[in-house]
Amino acid sequence: MHTDDEFDFDVTVVGGGPAGLTSALYTTRLGLDTLVVNRGGGRAAMMRDTHNVIGVGEETSGNEFLQMAREQVESYGADYVRGFVEDAAPLGDDPADGFRVDTGDDEYTTRRLVLATGFSDERPEPPLPRTGMGLHYCLHCDAYMFVDESVYVMGTGDSAAYVAMIMLNFTDEVDILTRGEEPTWSDDTAEMVENHPVDVIHEDITGMSKDDDGWLESFEFEDGTVREYKGGFPMYGSNYQADLADALGLDREDSGEVAVDDHGRTSVEGVYAVGDLTPGHNQIPVAMGEGAKCGIAIHMDLRAFPRSTDDIAELGPVSASDVPAISPDLMATAVAHEGHAAGPRAAAEDVEGEAPADD
CATH class of the missing domain: 3.50.50.60 (FAD/NAD(P)-binding domain)
Incomplete structure (x- = not known):
């Protein structure tokens, strides 16, 4: 051992x-x-x-x-x-x-x-915007960015459908893009999608446009249609x-x-x-x-401490030579650190405070 x-x-x-x-x-x-x-x-x-x-x-x-x-x-x-x-x-x-x-x-x-x-994260096939400029992986982080904007969700499973419906809490323009694949979500999820104002776009993406800053502006689809989006979420696992x-x-x-x-x-x-x-x-x-x-x-x-009663019975009481249990390197770093009670910050506070009395 x-x-x-x-x-x-x-x-x-x-x-x-x-x-x-x-x-x-x-x-x-x-x-x-x-x-x-x-x-x-x-x-x-x-x-x-x-x-x-x-x-x-x-x-x-x-x-x-x-x-x-x-x-x-x-x-x-x-x-x-x-x-x-x-x-x-x-x-x-x-x-x-x-x-x-x-x-x-x-x-x-x-x-x-x-x-x-x-x-x-599994990435869908291009064409795609840059990550963080129209391609986003965290609804809880980024939904705020798309309040009252047009949003897409890519995917065919239950997670894609649910994220699309959740985004209706933030905007009234939400599309699910299946990229030419058939949806695999459950019958229950399909009924939910049908009863929410979410469009399901089945055609694959053939092109996209960006603004001068590189942010996504729109996708072009196989049928020739163009849809504008500010951003969206791929949900592929x-x-x-x-x-x-x-x-x-x-x-x-x-x-x-x-x-x-x-x-x-x-x-x-x-x-x-x-x-x-x-x-x-x-x-x-x-x-x-x-x-x-x-x-x-x-x-x-x-x-190391407190030493249990069983360990005390086996090893004996804790002696002064046993403490502290911190390694010499960590001790030296801690004592010199600005966050230590005796470190540079404490010294600066002493300078700013009342001067010590003369002997």
Whole structure:
């Protein structure tokens, strides 16, 4: 069995999106040596603007948001590696033995593993507008943009029909574009569509026009008709980035997500999953909340103190030499950080406040 100092890290997070970075933020600030391995890209990185994240304005792009988050996590002492995790596996039969993480170039051992690998959206065939300029993947993020505008929804299944009907809450001009395919939605959904003011356009798209800024203006269809749209939503499903989850034997839901409890624990002890890889709303604030709960749960699982009565009976009382349990590197970073009670900010407040009395 490994001892704590035999591990390279307490926690390794695979994925550098909002969920993964928030997990790393919490584990690092709660005294656990943390590594983030991120291959780059992802759904959040595709955002032209940031919506629904309180305190973050529309002018912030996804890449800017993620860069600020990464810098914040690193400032607290987490390690960040740009790379692709090719394999992850237990080091032994006991979860306490930890895990091996292989990036191809390097190999790390870790006590706990967090998967935040997300999913990618299925894209329809072109012609298509640019993502974020008429092509959008999140109704809850972007419906506000299309209040009182003409909107399309692409797809043939129940999800496409439901999104189209939901958009009637925001605008009275909604079309479903089946792109030449027959609808596959249920009879119940078909009856609902027939009783809502939604047009179903069966002809495929043959061309499109954009305005001078690159935003979608209209689609041209096989029958020669042209319909104007400000934007819309393709609904063709999701590809979960779950190769590592499958290699580790994690249970998955019928719909493809990794099954987790309310704190991100998976069916394999010591492995957690957060964000778009798990069930729930695919929203940045939701992902951040999942990351926070996961980070706190890992802290509670791994923290050295309080030592239980059983452990006291086995190991003896906690001595002064046992504390604190934080690693020397994290301790040095914390003490020097501007957020520390004795850090630069506190020193600045001392300067601005009342001068100390003379001896």
